[in-house]
Amino acid sequence: MPRVVFTPQLRRFVEIPEVETSSAQTVREALEAAFVVNPRLRGYVLDDQGHLRANVVVFIDGRRMRELKLLNDPLRPDSTLHVLQALSGG
Template sequence: MAHIAFTSQLQRFTETPEFDTPAATLGEALAAAFERNARLRPYILDEQGHLRQHVVIFIEDRRAQDRIGLSDPLAPADRVYVLQALTGG
């Protein structure tokens, strides 16, 4: 099963579950996370259900490509990392 983890920045705002999921897509994995903690959803997705601008998700060593439909496929052994991107300079 794919493993999903959230970085510590998000833990400042709400509980961030780390768990294994049989999800076949990124969207399914995130839905499973939101079932565990519904308060997490607005930190990750905007009002249209798209990935927020300052959130980045890596599936293994590749950046998730579908920020709107969240259709990136997950393999059973994948590790998914959800983090807030840093901006500024």
């Protein structure tokens, strides 16, 4: 069953669940399962159009997600999504 893991950086702002979902077949479906557990998390991950925020990166089984708007990258039953805040420096 796909698993969604959030990095600790988001803990400063919102409680971070680690979610396993038996029905998720896409990234969006897996994220929606996490948002059910904590709805406030949605605003930190998605923008007003439901697209991945520019400062968020998602890896599926160690590979960076390709589709940032529809979030329809497919998942395997044993996939792990890592949701990270992208860091910028200066």
